[in-house]
Amino acid sequence: xxxxxxxxxxxxxxxxxxxxxxxxxxxxxxxxxxxxxxxxxxxxxxxxxxxxxxxxxxxxxxxxxxxxxxxxxxxxxxxxxxxxxxxxxxxxxxxxxxxxxxxxxxxxxxxxxxxxxxxxxxxxxxxxxxxxxxxxxxxxxxxxxxxxxxxxxxxxxxxxxxxxxxxxxxxxxxxxxxxxxxxxxxxxxxxxxxxxxxxxxxxxxxxxxxxxxxxxxxxxxxxxxxxxxxxxxxxxxxxxxxxxxxxxxxxxxxxxxxxxxxxxxxxxxxxxxxxxxxxxxxxx
Amino acid sequence: xxxxxxxxxxxxxxxxxxxxxxxxxxxxxxxxxxxxxxxxxxxxxxxxxxxxxxxxxxxxxxxxxxxxxxxxxxxxxxxxxxxxxxxxxxxxxxxxxxxxxxxxxxxxxxxxxxxxxxxxxxxxxxxxxxxxxxxxxxxxxxxxxxxxxxxxxxxxxxxxxxxxxxxxxxxxxxxxxxxxxxxxxxxxxxxxxxxxxxxxxxxxxxxxxxxxxxxxxxxxxxxxxxxxxxxxxxxxxxxxxxxxxxxxxxxxxxxxxxxxxxxxxxxxxxxxxxxxxxxxxxxxxxxxxxxxxxxxxxxxxxxxxxxxxxxxxxxxxxxxxxxxxxxxxxxxxxxxxxxxxxxxxxxxxxxxxxxxxxxxxxxxxx
Numbered sequence: 172x173x174x175x176x177x178x179x180x181x182x183x184x185x186x187x188x189x190x191x192x193x194x195x196x197x198x199x200x201x202x203x204x205x206x207x208x209x210x211x212x213x214x215x216x217x218x219x220x221x222x223x224x225x226x227x228x229x230x231x232x233x234x235x236x237x238x239x240x241x242x243x244x245x246x247x248x249x250x251x252x253x254x255x256x257x258x259x260x261x262x263x264x265x266x267x268x269x270x271x272x273x274x275x276x277x278x279x280x281x282x283x284x285x286x287x288x289x290x291x292x293x294x295x296x297x298x299x300x301x302x303x304x305x306x307x308x309x310x311x312x313x314x315x316x317x318x319x320x321x322x323x324x325x326x327x328x329x330x331x332x333x334x335x336x337x338x339x340x341x342x343x344x345x346x347x348x349x350x351x352x353x354x355x356x357x358x359x360x361x362x363x364x365x366x367x368x369x370x371x372x373x374x375x376x377x378x379x380x381x382x383x384x385x386x387x388x389x390x391x392x393x394x395x396x397x398x399x400x401x402x403x404x405x406x407x408x409x410x411x412x413x414x415x416x417x418x419x420x421x422x423x424x425x426x427x428x429x430x431x432x433x434x435x436x437x438x439x440x441x442x443x444x445x446x447x448x449x450x451x452x453x454x455x
Numbered sequence: 456x457x458x459x460x461x462x463x464x465x466x467x468x469x470x471x472x473x474x475x476x477x478x479x480x481x482x483x484x485x486x487x488x489x490x491x492x493x494x495x496x497x498x499x500x501x502x503x504x505x506x507x508x509x510x511x512x513x514x515x516x517x518x519x520x521x522x523x524x525x526x527x528x529x530x531x532x533x534x535x536x537x538x539x540x541x542x543x544x545x546x547x548x549x550x551x552x553x554x555x556x557x558x559x560x561x562x563x564x565x566x567x568x569x570x571x572x573x574x575x576x577x578x579x580x581x582x583x584x585x586x587x588x589x590x591x592x593x594x595x596x597x598x599x600x601x602x603x604x605x606x607x608x609x610x611x612x613x614x615x616x617x618x619x620x621x622x623x624x625x626x627x628x629x630x631x632x633x634x635x636x637x638x639x640x641x642x643x644x645x646x647x648x649x650x651x652x653x654x655x656x657x658x659x660x661x662x663x664x665x666x667x668x669x670x671x672x673x674x675x676x677x678x679x680x681x682x683x684x685x686x687x688x689x690x691x692x693x694x695x696x697x698x699x700x701x702x703x704x705x706x707x708x709x710x711x712x713x714x715x716x717x718x719x720x721x722x723x724x725x726x727x728x729x730x731x732x733x734x735x736x737x738x739x740x741x742x743x744x745x746x747x748x749x750x751x752x753x754x755x756x757x758x759x760x761x762x763x764x765x766x767x768x769x770x771x772x773x774x775x776x777x778x779x780x781x782x783x784x785x786x787x788x789x790x791x792x793x794x795x796x797x798x799x800x801x802x803x804x805x806x807x808x809x810x811x812x813x814x815x816x817x818x819x820x821x
Binding site: 337339340342343344345346347348349350353357358361362 | 523524525544545546547550551552554555556558559560561562571572575576619620623
């Protein structure tokens with residue numbers, strides 16, 4: 172009897188829980204669903220329910236030069252920012268994990284600070300710096316802005332990877348006659364491949380949709396988010412929905428790719444390691 | 456120069472002729488305020504199998520890491536031949552290590568793991584291939600050449616770690632508790648294999664372990680480390696038969712520690728009494744259980760010590776039996792006999808005074 176009571180109670184409890192979960196998911200994903208749906212709406216962004224499903228907006232989008240210019244700009248910025256953030260972020264992670272030096276605690280906080288610093292502050296301060304230096308605003312200034320702001324992302328990701336790395340492997344490498352440089356490239360980096368790829372994807376994504384910093388540092392060439400934002404002020408067209416849908420699909424693919432890489436990496440079959448090995452194998 | 460007991464090599468005939476390969480001179484290591492090694496002096500001969508034996512925390516791994524170059528000594532020197540070893544980076548030392556965790560490279564195949572040292576040394580590919588396949592054959596792992604380390608068993612990983620080190624033909628191989636992760640059977644098997652492999656390749660081995668039985672089975676000499684100091688360096692027979700200190704006597708095998716008093720050439724220890732040419736004063740003796748016999752009426756050898764006692768405990772071990780005998784005056788003796796044939800009550804024990812080995816006290820260290 173008592174069992175029955177507690178069971179029904181649990182049941183009603185779990186029903187509420189289910190409802191709650193559904194509400195959360197609706198709240199999270201309904202806007203995206205609507206956005207995607209309206210990219211196919213023949214009547215523009217107004218009117219419910221949407222009718223005259225069409226691919227016209229995608230056709231307009233593909234014919235739209237400025238949008239594609241901005242996509243290209245964004246890709247350039249994201250890739251360059253990725254390179255900058257990794258070149259500075261990986262050594263910073265190594266220093267934090269490996270080296271002992273005076274002021275290390277301060278260094279750590281300073282490296283990680285941009286992670287919590289509002290983009291407005293970062294953007295504004297960089298703008299003032301470029302002003303003082305007399306640098307003309309361009310894609311280059313955005314690249315520098317993103318690159319420096321995202322160093323902390325590279326550092327945190329790689330630092331976490333380093334902490335999981337077995338130090339004995341590096342000692343074994345030194346023991347077998349490889350110097351520190353050889354050990355770094357042959358042992359440390361291959362073992363850090365997943366964190367590095369993860370950091371790269373994350374930096375890329377963050378840079379692709381960054382608005383606050385870019386807004387301050389923009390020159391003549393727009394990045395995609397700024398282009399979209401600029402158009403929104405002139406009124407919403409489903410063309411924006413179309414481009415957003417495409418971005419959404421790309422992000423989804425990237426996330427799934429990263430997730431599978433990680434799963435396989437943890438299962439022992441290290442895909443990334445195999446890739447690099449194949450490359451190295453060709454080199455030797 | 457050193458206060459370490461050096462009973463060592465004297466009775467190991469062939470060791471005298473061998474030349475010294477590695478010489479550790481007054482090495483000390485300090486981690487912060489912690490002194491983990493103090494004044495260690497030790498020599499390793501060419502082709503010798505030396506075991507550094509000690510409990511966890513005795514500093515044995517630290518000593519090994521100093522030789523390999525992963526730690527720097529706070530004081531003292533390490534020499535290899537006539538070159539100063541401790542000033543060279545680990546990758547210049549002709550010393551290779553088999554790590555406790557094996558530390559195989561997970562992103563490389565078995566073959567690539569073994570080839571690693573030769574590859575960074577830029578040996579010609581043909582030579583690498585030949586030496587790697589020879590090394591894999593030597594450890595019976597040729598069939599797994601293309602596997603990843605994660606796909607082979609612990610015992611197999613162990614062999615690969617060994618092959619990866621030996622393929623470089625080091626002058627000295629360091630092994631850091633390499634068998635501790637294996638189960639008992641595999642472990643015994645590997646002990647034998649490792650020993651015969653060492654004889655075959657003729658390279659000096661420094662083997663670190665906390666297992667005294669393992670040390671006894673494999674070593675030419677044992678260096679017993681306690682709280683960062685060497686207690687004794689000697690052959691297994693020597694260290695068992697003539698332990699230098701009470702600690703050594705207790706750590707290696709079982710023993711009876713007898714606290715006695717010497718006066719005018721006579722040792723008194725509770726109800727026991729025998730003559731010995733020793734200076735007056737307190738003395739500590741180690742008497743192995745197997746050197747005590749149950750006395751029978753007939754045997755009355757002139758030079759034996761006899762004592763009567765009550766049996767308190769009898770433990771049957773198959774081939775032998777361990778008996779605890781209370782002999783009065785608070786003296787309890789543990790005796791190992793080949794089967795007593797049943798329950799015992801009152802017994803008479805006898806032993807030869809020559810088997811009571813004078814040992815130094817082992818004061819507690821902090």
